[in-house]
Amino acid sequence: MSSSLEQPIREAAWKLGFGACQFTHAGQPDRFSAYQKWIQDGMHGEMSYLDRHQEKKGDLQKVLPGMKSVITLATSYLPPESSAPHPETFTGKVARYARFEDYHHVLEAPLKALCKELETLGGKGHTHLHYVDTGPIMERDLAQRAGLGFTGKHTNLISRKLGNWFFISEILTTLKLIPDKPEPNRCGHCARCLEACPTEAITEPFKLDARRCISYWTIEYKGSIPMEMRPLIGDRVFGCDDCLEVCPWNRFAKESERMKPVYLERLHQPDLLEWLELDDEGFKQKFRGTPMIRTKRRGLLRNVCVALGNTANAQALPALEKARQDPNGLIAEHARWAIDQIKKRLNSR
Helix, strand or coil, X not given: XXXXXXXXXXXXXXXXXXXXXXXXXXXXXXXXXXHHHHHHCCCCCCCHHHHCCHHHHHCHHHCCCCCCEEEEEEXXXXXXXXCCCCCCCCECEECXXXXXXXXXXXXXXXXXXXXXXXXXXXXXXXXXXXXXXXCCCCHHHHHHHCCCCEECCCCCEEECCCECCEEEXXXXXXXXXXXXXCCCCCCCCCCHHHHHCCCCCEEECXXXXXXXXXXXXXXXXXXXXXXXXXXXXXXXXXXXXXXXXXXXXXXXXXXXXXXXXXXXXXXXXXXXXXXXXXXXXXXXXXXXXXXXXXXXXXXXXXXXXXXXXXXXXXXXXXXXXXXXXXXXXXXXXXHXXXXXXXXXXXXXX
C-alpha cells in the first residue's frame, strides 16, 4: 500500500536533476557485520575515518532520532565525450568523478531543495537530514537495499539504468515511506572487474583490500608510496577507474544534466610537466573547488613523479631533476625514485 508520497517525491527529485530516487526503511544495513569484520581485518588501511561512528552506522536512530525512511538518490557522472586532441606531451589519468567540480558542493543545493519539497509534501513536524558521501551511514548498502542498484563484484554499486558511473546521496527522514524492493545481484559469471584490477585489490568477488587499491595510494594515503606499488600505478595520478570501466552495464550509462555543466575538460589528459611546476598557490588556484584539492600539492606532485618515472622517457628528466630539489621531502623522494627508474630502463635497452 502506498503512502501517496513516493511518486511526488520521485518527480521532484527528477526535476532537480537526480537520475534515480528509491526508498528504504531505517533498519540496520544488511552488511553491517561484514563491514565491521572488514575494518577489524585492517582492509581500510589508514583511512581511520571509516572506523568512526560504527554505533551510528549500525543504528540509524542514533543519527536521526525518530527517522523512519531513507531516500536514496543517484546522479550520473558519465563525462561528456572529449573533443580535445590528445596532447603531444606527458599526460596522466584522473578518475572520472574527479574531472567535475566537487560533487559534494554540486549536489548540496538540489538536496536542500528536495528537503524543502519534503516539507511541503509531508507537512510540518518532520525532520529531514541529507548527506553526500559524508555522513556516518553505510550509504552504498542502504542504496542497494532501496533498489538504487546492486553491489558489483568490485564492491561498487551498479545500476541497470546508469551503469556504475553515479554518485550516491541520501535524505534521512521521519516521514514514513513505503520501501522499494532491493535490487538483486546481476553480475552472473562476469569477472571483468577482478581481471582488470592492476594490483589485484579485489581479492575475491565482493571483497576489496584498500591497501592494494591505486585509488587509496594516490588519494587517501598521505605518505611515501611503497616501492612495490609504484610501477603498478602506471600513469594514474588521481584514482583509478579500471574496474569500473570494464563493467558491461555501462552500456546503459547516460550523461547527467546536473553534472554536465560542471565538467572540467582541463582535467582530462592533463600535462604532467605543467603540474610538476605548480607551487602551493598555483595548486590551490588550479584545483580549488574540485575533488583533487584533497591530496594537497605534496600528494598530487608525489603521484606525478611516480607517473613520470613509469614513462621511461628521458625527456621527463629535466623536470624531475628540478622536483628532486623541492623543499617538500615527499615530492623530492619520489622525484629521485622516478629519475632512477628512467635511467635504469634507458641503460637496460
